[in-house]
Amino acid sequence: MGEFGRTTGDLTLGKGRDHHRFALSGLFARAGMLGGRVVSSGWAKKRSIYPEDVGATIYSALGIDWTKKITNTPSGGAFQYIEFQSGTDFLDVSEIAELFG
Numbered sequence: 001m002g003e004f005g006r007t008t009g010d011l012t013l014g015k016g017r018d019h020h021r022f023a024l025s026g027l028f029a030r031a032g033m034l035g036g037r038v039v040s041s042g043w044a045k046k047r048s049i050y051p052e053d054v055g056a057t058i059y060s061a062l063g064i065d066w067t068k069k070i071t072n073t074p075s076g077g078a079f080q081y082i083e084f085q086s087g088t089d090f091l092d093v094s095e096i097a098e099l100f101g
Helices: 051-061
Strands: none
Touching: none
16 A cells, blocks of 8 residues: 555656545455455445555454454553544444455
C-alpha cells in the first residue's frame, strides 16, 4: 500500500505522474480473497475506504474477530483491535467484503 495514488492523464514533462492525495493503491493477496477486484468509493458502505477498514479486512482474513474488545490484559488497560485513526468518531468500520469469495 502507498499513502497516495497517481494522477491520471498524460505524463508530466519528467515522464511521470503527480501525487493524487485522494487515492491510494493497495494489494491484497490470498487468505480467501478474490483476485482481479477493484474497490473504490463505490463499495457497499458508499463512502471512502479508511485505514480502519483495511485493518478490519486484514483481521477478518486471518480469522480474528476485530470487533472484540479485550479487557483482561496484563497491563489492566483495555485492548481494541481497531483504533480510530482517521480523525472521526462516527466511522462505521467494516471489512471490505467485496474482496472475499
